[in-house]
Amino acid sequence: MNIRLQLFEFEDQPWFPHVIRQGMLDFLRFMITRLNAYEAAIPLLQELLERTRSSHLTDLCSGAGGGIASVQQQLTQRMGKPVQVTLSDLYPNLGAYEYIRHESGGAIDFIPEPVDATAVPESIKGVRTIFSSFHHFPPAVAKAILQDAATKRTAIGIFEGSKKSWLEMLLLWLFFPVIILVVTPFIRPFSISRLFFTYILPLIPLGIIWDGTVSLLRIYTPEQLRQMASEVQAPGYTWRAGRVGAGAGKYVIYLIGYPEES
Structure with a gap:
């Protein structure tokens, strides 16, 4: 699937109700965690941390x-030392972040204020993900995100848990409606509103299927990511894009960038 369509999610x-958005994102978090979808990206993240002599990830658009x-x-296990993560978003999901911070024992923290990925404050440090x-x-905004990282000489890793294939689209349509209904009671933190908008008024499942379909069509291919990165004004900055992983739910499309050592 080499096409990319900028449809709406x-x-x-x-204007989209926060309770529905949060329910959709909680399902995505649950599935990504259960599938360990970003396992293939771990060596790339380790490389970025080691190249920048850092042990801190600042996650944007969390x-x-x-x-x-x-x-x-x-990463903590592979590097033999604690790796800290800070979550951030333009629309912070504070309930989920509080839960993750508690479950991680404080290894994962968050910024409660909105953070714009195209203009990250200088005070926010760490390898960006x-x-x-x-x-x-859209391409202009995506390029601005890369430009901001390069201008501020900060390493960045972009990761999409997908191979971007028509088979994935078919699996989404055929199996995800059932999966959503089966796993929703097990998603934490528990939420009555999530149950209501899944089983009584099924806005969360409909939103997941629609946004999942559009997401597959909107994902940038490695070739498109390379082209975008080549247009970023970043002397002394290295970009690399590709696909890693194998097996259902295990493919990752990536773009990493980091400043070259002076």
Whole structure:
């Protein structure tokens, strides 16, 4: 699937009810965590941390923080020292972030104020990451996110948990409606509103299927990511894009960038 269509996702709309958006993001976090979807990205993240002599990730566009706990644990194990993670978003999901911070024992923290990925404050440090969110941005905004990281000489890793294939689209349509109904009672933190908008008034399942379909169509291919990165004004900055992983739910499309050592 080499096409990219900039269709709309409900999750992106400012008017979209927060309770529905949060329910959709909580499901995404649950599935990414259960599938360990970003396992193949761990060596790339380790490379970025080692190149920048850092042990801190600042996650942008965190949504509900899907998979970040597993990423933090695996990096800590591989690097032999604690890796800290800070979550952030333009629309912070504070309930999910509080839960993740508690479950991680404080290894994962968050910024409660909105953070714009195209203009990250100088005070926010650490290797920047974006998981499952970069496709939300049209090319001009996506390029601005890369430019901001490069201008501030900060390493960044963009990761999409997908192979971007028509088979994934088919699996989404055929199996996800059932999966959503089965797993929703097990998503934490528990929420009555999530149950209501899943089983009584099924706005969360409808939103997930629609936004999931659009997400697959909006994900940038490695070739498109390379082209975008080549247009960023970043002397002394290295970019690399590609696909890693194998097996259902295990493919990752990535773009990493880091300043070259002086």
